[in-house]
Amino acid sequence: MSPLRGHDMTEISWARFESLATTYGGDIGRWPVAEREPAKALTLADPIRAREILAAEAELDALLDGAPAAMVSDALRERVLASAPRLRDRTNGWTRWLTSTPILTGAAAAAACAGLMFGVLMTRDAVSAAHQEALSNIAPAETILSAETSEERTI
Amino acid sequence: MKAAGIDPDEDLVRRIGAGDHGAIRSFVALKLPRMLALARRMLSDPIEAEDVAQEVFVRAWRQAPNWKPGAGKFDTWMHRVALNLCYDRLRRRREDLTDDPPDMPDLSPNAEQLLQSRDTASQVEVALGALPPRQREAIVLCHYQELSNIEAAELMGVSVEAVESLLARARRALRSALADLARN
Numbered sequence A: 001m002s003p004l005r006g007h008d009m010t011e012i013s014w015a016r017f018e019s020l021a022t023t024y025g026g027d028i029g030r031w032p033v034a035e036r037e038p039a040k041a042l043t044l045a046d047p048i049r050a051r052e053i054l055a056a057e058a059e060l061d062a063l064l065d066g067a068p069a070a071m072v073s074d075a076l077r078e079r080v081l082a083s084a085p086r087l088r089d090r091t092n093g094w095t096r097w098l099t100s101t102p103i104l105t106g107a108a109a110a111a112a113c114a115g116l117m118f119g120v121l122m123t124r125d126a127v128s129a130a131h132q133e134a135l136s137n138i139a140p141a142e143t144i145l146s147a148e149t150s151e152e153r154t155i
Numbered sequence B: 001m002k003a004a005g006i007d008p009d010e011d012l013v014r015r016i017g018a019g020d021h022g023a024i025r026s027f028v029a030l031k032l033p034r035m036l037a038l039a040r041r042m043l044s045d046p047i048e049a050e051d052v053a054q055e056v057f058v059r060a061w062r063q064a065p066n067w068k069p070g071a072g073k074f075d076t077w078m079h080r081v082a083l084n085l086c087y088d089r090l091r092r093r094r095e096d097l098t099d100d101p102p103d104m105p106d107l108s109p110n111a112e113q114l115l116q117s118r119d120t121a122s123q124v125e126v127a128l129g130a131l132p133p134r135q136r137e138a139i140v141l142c143h144y145q146e147l148s149n150i151e152a153a154e155l156m157g158v159s160v161e162a163v164e165s166l167l168a169r170a171r172r173a174l175r176s177a178l179a180d181l182a183r184n
Helices: A014-022 A035-046 A047-067 A073-082 A092-097 A102-137 A143-155 B010-017 B021-043 B046-066 B076-100 B109-114 B120-130 B133-144 B151-154 B160-177 B179-183
Strands: none
Touching: A014 A035, A014 A047, A014 B160, A035 A047, A035 B151, A035 B179, A047 B133, A047 B160, A073 B046, B010 B021, B010 B046, B021 B046, B021 B076, B046 B076, B076 B133, B076 B151, B120 B133, B120 B160, B120 B179, B133 B151, B133 B160, B151 B160, B160 B179
């Protein structure tokens, strides 16, 4: 059958019907598109004859379909995914450019370290100052007591 | 059989070309079983089939950014790559057998192997493996991969009539090999 054969056909012969069945199997839905409708028409014309031809091939189809496809292992799936190009939805173009340039990466790392050190020092100074201020706000216990006593005295 | 013309994978391939993570995952989920099944049935060897399937995807990642819509179906292109890889391996097997026949096992299944197979699936696999490569290719492409006769003919580099002839002979051989199983 040429690719165009069937497009102009309005009917097919029983010989062609049988040939299609022995070639493509017992399911008319798997036959060449152009010949499906003429084949169905022939089936309606003589259902018993059509069923006989199709049933023999459907039996072989069932056997062939009894061999399931190989299962994809997780390991294979991971290998295939690992071979894919870098994924762009996780990083934008600038980030990828920056991280792909060693000098810029080094500069970024140095800046991060400097920032970290600055932060640590500032935090330490701030904590120290706050600590001293807190201590200065805490009056000794005897001072409080004496203040209370003096208030009582005043009353 | 699938209709020729519009490529159902066009959008997915475009997104893969742009490095879309989700598209890559969807594509692998969709096509990896298909490529593995093709290679497994062509080669009858699970390890080699995995290697072929993996290599098809390595090439697909390279091809996707350059893929021109309307140039055909990406799925058909993948089939062509997979078939070429399978034939490379089948050719290598034959060369190995020719170079060193005494030490190499006979890779073609025979009736004894068929009878010894445990179940329908393995009997069919053995029967498929026993087919001449071009008949096996025709039945794998049309029956299992559900390509149209036109797509199969293009992939195999033959006319549609030749594909039909190969298919009919393949089915006749399979019917004969599996006759006992059918009776049971």
